[in-house]
Amino acid sequence: MPTKKALIIGAGIAGIATAIRLAVKWYEVEVFEVNSYPGGKLTSIQKDGYRFDAGPSLFTMPQYVDELFTLTGKNPRDYFNYQKLEVVCQYFYEDGTQLTAYADEQKLANEIAAKTGEAAEAMQKFAANSKRIYQITNHVFLERSLHQIKTYLRFNTLKSILRLLQIDAMRTMHKANQNFFKDSRMVQYFDRYATYNGSNPYSAPATLNVIPHLEQHYGAWFPEGGMQAITDSLVKLAESVGVKFHYNSPVEEIVIEDKRTKGIKIKDAFLPADVVVSNMDVWFTYQKLLSKYPALQPKKILQQERSSSALIFYWGIKKLFKQLDLHNIFFSADYEAEFNHIWQEKNISDDPTIYLNISSKYKPDDAPAGHENWFVMINVPNNTGQDWDKLIDEARENIRKKLFRILGADVKQLITSESILDPRSIESKTSSYQGSLYGNSSNTQFAAFLRHANRSARIKNLYFCGGSVHPGGGIPLALLSAKIVGEWVK
Template identity: 65%
Template sequence: MTPPSKKAIIIGAGLAGIASAIRLAVKGYSVNVYETAARPGGKLSELRSGDFRFDAGPSLFTMPQYVEELFRLAGKNPEDYFQYKRLDTICKYFYEDGTQLKAYSDRNKFASEIEKNTADSAASVIDFLDRSEKIYQITNPVFLQRSLHKFLNYFNSTTLKSLLLFPQIDAFRTMNKSNSARFKDSKTIRLFNRYATYNGSNPYKAPATLNVIPHFEQYFGAYFPEGGMYSIVRSLADLAMHCGVQFHYNTYVDEIELRGKKLSGVRIGSALHEADLVVSNMDIWYTYRKLLKKIPAPEKILLQERSSSALIFYWSINRSFQELDLHNIFFTEDYEMEFQHIWQKKNIYFDPTIYLNISSKVEASDAPPGCENWFTMINVPSNSGQNWDALIDDARRNIVSKLSRILKTDITALIIGEHILDPRKIDSQSFSYQGSLYGSSSNNQFSAFLRHANFSSKIEGLYFAGGSVHPGGGIPLALLSAKIVDGLVE
């Protein structure tokens, strides 16, 4: 007679929650996922407005191997369930003086493009990318693939080798200082400083170790999934259900129940749902404040500086622009001042850097013929009680003015539909405390060590996955957090 399987409960159907569910189901657990929203995905969601579709959350897809790994783990061929294409142009950059620069996926073409449009040489770019790769080789085994919070993990040969090379990851200079020493043109420096925003940090405070991020794009590539970014969620949720995972939507978990120093399950209303282990994919701040009220919270971790947030305008545009690509950046002239407003003044600079994503450039059905779906985003501070209605009005005016000026077209009348996402809504819709997109910021050299572990040192059977815990935010790291949990579970 087959013994009954162990029971696992996942709190939250974000990407890390779904990935954790798949991995535990493959291990033989009976898995139930409880999600407060009506569908899976967390911050990785989609928005439909008439004939327009928008990827409402993360819009850049890198490291697809971490998605494919889940299908292979379940004995499936990823290509049968999930397709994507590699981008030849990762991003297009626009500057106020009229310079337009394409970040090609081919590193030599990219380096030549920078040499052609700035005062920096192609050789300096190649050298930068080589250094980015070196940082990745050193940090990947230690910071990304394993728990930093298990003592024995520091005593294998790979980790010891990486630790001996620690001085080479440039942790004691800021990203901006490192890039300013390497390049002489402000255009190039701004381009590479921008990667700090990939985990909600400030390049004028964050360690130069974050210069590892360009390696993810330039070496492993940037991609677009067929059907848009939300197809990642759909395909993985389908895979989870195929593995026997049960999803319960519109269901709020009230508390993680404990029996001494061991969890017993979760309470939903008056009902106790028993489990052998629980994985919280909820923001770590809310996990402790809402679900673990009976145990002392790790205050030093919860009170760390939060990452930045985002203000996004989803615009239905009644025209197409040939000069725009899938990913576009419109730089401010004073990047440092923009970050001072975000981090010190806690407001929005009048001339913000704008990220414009247009998925209809690749997925034509995302907008009607002759139209485009503009995901128009700027980095903003997390919510600490600002007057967001006034900030949004000013920002919208400044964004429209800036885009109209650089594109030499008044876009005001072209906006035929609009939806807005601000830090308050990010918090309320996805339980991301203060609307911060990545949990805590990475604005000091020890940030990687200060993130919450993927397991509880106090409660047996309790684990944590997602962008607010180790190893960090973004799709690849969220998936890796689930992989680390998988490795921790007996």
């Protein structure tokens, strides 16, 4: 029988995964979620006969989900299934180029050579570099805490430290990609991966070129039931090992005594705990739940630049587009100008890069017959008080014009349903400070290594998981943050 109690704040994907890992370690685990549903950003929207995955729509490295099932002695396939994508994404450029990103590396190289003239050798060199960065950083940065002494006593860590210069942190991602590729379209293609953690390729270190390896080598997948199925299956798994979920249950305070976590307050009631884990954005954890203890706050970390945010239109479309796939990108004609708008001017370019996800391509019942469910997203600055209503209206019109130019269809006449998610609602619904999607940005050489640790250095028995802390944002890294916490908690 469990002898110790762990309370988890937030039922995001990392909170759920942490709950499973602690339950397996014989903790009595309860999860408190402010919303009426689990998943955080990884949830869904249903409206007018359409279903949309509300947040993350790209699924990579499914082994980290499977690991949670095998950890509990269960067969993942009894709970959760997915299929590998043969086409990762369709890319559309303003000059008329359409590029199909095949999962097969040789087919992708042939496609790039045919459409851009870029030599296969350039792709091979880039892929080898991406793989090398992964091999150096994976065991140290992704799978381990950077704040534990034993991490640095491992043989793999020592090997990685000796190869640290090879992670390419001293030049920007854009500069590195210019050295790899002659064709500007391919530079833009690989610069885009900076947006996977809400960063700027013209500022972020080339270390982020590790991301294409995660997608190309390990593949992109589609979960049966859509992205929401990840959340649903893990909640079911958590409940099967005794985890209790409490929804509509905002935590008011983390109670500290003699620099040690004693429990939480919720609805004016004190709930004692041996361990408290916050899956809430680290900024709100300190500013709201630990506001009584300003001396214990890591002020430098809380002042770091936040990642970008997103503006998402969920559109029901009364037409089928054969030229589109599950994932589609419509590139800006001037990528650097677009990022200047986001990071310097704190507004939205009139020619934004558009990400379009259509889950009904793989899950037809997500839209009525003859219709498609369009998840239309652009990268935008985090919320610092902009006139978002005005920006949204302008962005909607610019997106429609761009899609008309490239697809030749008047999208405005095809929209039968619309919902919107912007930085303000991202913050209010998911407690992500300023609506930033990935916590702090990675726009400086070592920012990715300076994220908040998974355990408080000043408060005993207080742990952190999720996209705002180490190792970063996105489903795989959020799940790895849960793994680090699970290994750290005794």
